[in-house]
Amino acid sequence: MSISSSLSAGVAGLNANATRLAAISDNIANSSTYGYKRAQTEFTSMVVSSARGASSYSAGGVCASAVRLIDERGDLIGTGNALDLAISGRGMLPVISEAALGNPLSNSPLLMTRTGSFRTDANGVLKTDTGLVLLGWPANADGSIPPKPRDTIAGLVPVVINTNQAAGDPTTMMSLGVNLPATYTNAGSTSVPPPLSVEYFGNLGTSETLEVTFIPVVPVSGSSNQWRMEIRDSASGGALIGEYSLTFDDSRGAGGTLASVSVISGGAYNPADGTLALTVAGGPMTVGIGRLGDPNGLTQLSDSFAPVSIAKNGSPVGNLTTIEIDENGYVNATYNTGFTKRLYQIPLVDVPNPNGLLSLSNQAYQVSPESGSFFLWDAGAGPTGTIHGYSREGSKTDVAAELTSLIQTQRAYSSNAKVIQTVDEMLQETTNIKR
Structure with a gap:
């Protein structure tokens, strides 16, 4: 009977709008909740009969489903x-x-x-x-x-x-930028630069030292442009861990830069990146002295000894x-x-x-x-x-939009209640006819 289906539709409308009201109240309550995702209620119609040209119509009502829009991103x-x-x-x-x-x-x-x-x-x-x-x-x-x-x-x-x-962070890399006096390799020179002490940090965060000694090769006549470099490790009791023969270029274009590095003892020299593969007490260490022809590593210029740049990684505890x-x-x-x-x-x-x-x-x-x-x-x-x-x-709740939806829901709920009240009055009229 159509009048009873109207009653069912009205009740369904009340339930659907009650569901929407619950979602709205949840959204408003969480308007200040970090990361809250808004709940949205979708209404879908329910059809009892879809016969074309039927003499009577039966109301199917409405069904509500709430979904949380998790894919929406807050500010x-x-x-x-x-x-x-x-x-x-x-x-x-x-x-x-x-x-x-x-x-x-x-x-x-x-x-x-x-x-x-x-x-x-x-x-x-x-x-x-x-x-x-x-x-x-x-x-x-x-x-x-x-x-x-x-x-x-x-x-x-x-x-x-x-x-x-x-x-602590142990030192694994070091680079030396040192200028060696060119006059120290001239015939008759007796000058020797002071040893260079470079601090590094061991595996336990202890302060250790590499002692680098540069010894000029003095010829009988002229200038050799050659040095012997010795590297000792304090953590190994001052043991010699590397000895190298250095030859510097004296040409006009590349004067003062490394021309060749020969290994006497210790780790190999890599000409591709200008590093020595040393082994200190705590393990391997890469020490950069510059590529051949590179003015940023070891150089031999003028008559002064100058450690111009020393860099390393690592830190104490x-x-x-x-x-x-x-x-x-x-x-x-x-x-x-x-x-x-x-x-x-x-x-x-x-x-x-x-x-x-x-x-x-x-x-x-x-x-x-x-x-x-x-x-x-x-x-x-x-x-x-x-x-x-x-x-x-932030929360995805828009309070102004939710309040608008709240008013709409209240009116829809009242309208569905009015439908039920009207059906009740009509059924009462039907009961009165029998009397």
Whole structure:
């Protein structure tokens, strides 16, 4: 009967608008929630009979379905915490629940979030106040990230930062820019330049020294333009680790630059990059003395001995001062000596259908059959965006638009209630006819 279908349609309208009202109230309540994704209600009509030219019409009503628009991206809001993270572009941060700590990650579902304010707890675990623990790939001792599987969380670990840690950076590279007096290789010269002491840092952060001695080769007549260079390592008890014969060019075009380097003992000389492959007590070290014909390494000019430029990497032991995460997801620790060390890499999680993710509390999401399988990307690679520190993603709620929808929903609800009231009155009329 058409009048009863009208009643059903009115009730369906009340239910649909009640669903929309619930979504609107959720959106307004979370207008200040970082990373909140707006819920949207879609109405679809329900048709009972579609016969053309039927003598009576039966109302099917309406059906409401709410969907969370997870693929919508909020504005980035600057903060003062280096570990406030947000994503510019596609992708999500991998996290797990704090309750899952201590259990194998393979037994815990991967969660993900678009933004979070991460801080270390008493154990150094990087997590939010709501208990979401950040996951990443640990770096090797040299800061490189080993290959990890991308379709499973097996290689991920909770990011743990020991704020009381100290670290040193051993010296592995050094370059010497020294001018040797040309007059010292003239016949009859008795002058010898002073030894050159260059500090470097050992594997334990200790201060060590390379003692470099330049000995001129004095000919019977004329000028030899030749020197013998001896390098000794204080960490090896002053042992000789390299001895070389240096010959300098005296031509007009390349005068004063290295013409040849001969190895007497120690590591080889590489003419391609102008380096010596030395071995100090702590391991190999590359020392640059300049390519043949290069005026930026060892030179023989004028009559003065001058160490014009000495550069090296490494640093003594320092204490941790700051932790920052760059746009590629690398977790970098900076120490008070200026040394920076890479600790982890934070990948970004991506799924084919973000709106199909299962929504959880605290702006966390979980993979579902509708979202498709996840893949772990390097931040900034593939379809994913970049990670931004000192930032949070704002809520996607537009309060003005939600208030407009609220008024529309209220009127629609009242209109459906009026339909039910009218049907009730008409049924009452029908009952009165029988009397």
